[in-house]
Amino acid sequence: MSLKNTVVGLGLLFAASSSWAAGIQRVPSSYPNSPILQSVTLPANSEVTYLSGLLPDPVDPKASKEQIHAEGNTEAQARVVLRKVETILASQGLTLGDVVQLRIYLVG
Template sequence: MKSLAIAALLVAALPAAANAQVVNRIGNTPQARILTGAIVAPGAEIFHLSGQLASPIDPSKPATTVEAFGDTKTQTISIFNKIKTILAAQGYTMSDIFKMTVFVTAAPGMDGKMDFAGFNAGYGEFFGAAENPNKVARSTVQVAGLAGPNFLIEIEVTAARAKK
C-alpha cells in the first residue's frame, strides 16, 4: 500500500517535471529582470495571447480617461491579472510564459516618456517573484498611442507547456 502511494506521488509529479523542461530559459549575465532568450522544446504546446489592455479600476470616472484605469503600474497589474485568468482558462500558468512584448505610451507628468519604472514595478510582482520565480524574454517599446487615450500599456505574451 505504501509503495502504491509513493508511485501515485511520482506520477503526479511527472507533469510538473516535464513542464520544467519545455522551456530552456537563458539568463542574462549580469543578472537582470529579463532573460537573454528562451528555447522551446520541439513538440511543446504554445499559446500566443493577443495584446491585453487594463480593466477600469474606477467606474465613477469617464472610461476615456487615464484616471479610470490608473497609472502605468496599476494598469500593468490589471493586465497581468487578466492574462493570469485567460491562461488559467486554457490550463496554463504565469510560469508558462516565456516571451513578452510590451507597448507603453507616454505617461502623464513624464515629459513625453513612458513610465518604465512603473511597468517594471508591476512586472516584478508577477515575474522573478516568490509565486513565480521565472523570468521571460521581453521587449519593451514606447509607442505613440494605443487603442484609446485611457490606456498607457498593452502586453502580449507567449506561453508553452508540455502537450497533454
C-alpha cells in the first residue's frame, strides 16, 4: 500500500462548552488513561460541534507527490492532524477531553 494515496479524514463529534458543561454526564472509558470518553449524555438544547475534512500537511512541501515523504508516514500524518484538531478546539474553548467520537479514514 502506497502512502502517497493515504488520506486521513476526520469526523469528530464534540460536546461541551463552559456555559453548560456542568449538565453533561461523562462516562470514562474502561481503558486506563484513555483521552476519549466511553459515552456522553448531553442536556436538552445543547450545542454539538463537528469537525471534518482535516488532512495532513506535506512534511516536505517541495517533495514530489509520488514520493512517500511528501506526506510522511501514518504516525506523522496523525500527529499533524491531531494538532490541527487541538488548535480548532482551543479556538472554541474546548480540548481533546471534550471529544466524544473520533473517526479516522485511511485510504491507500
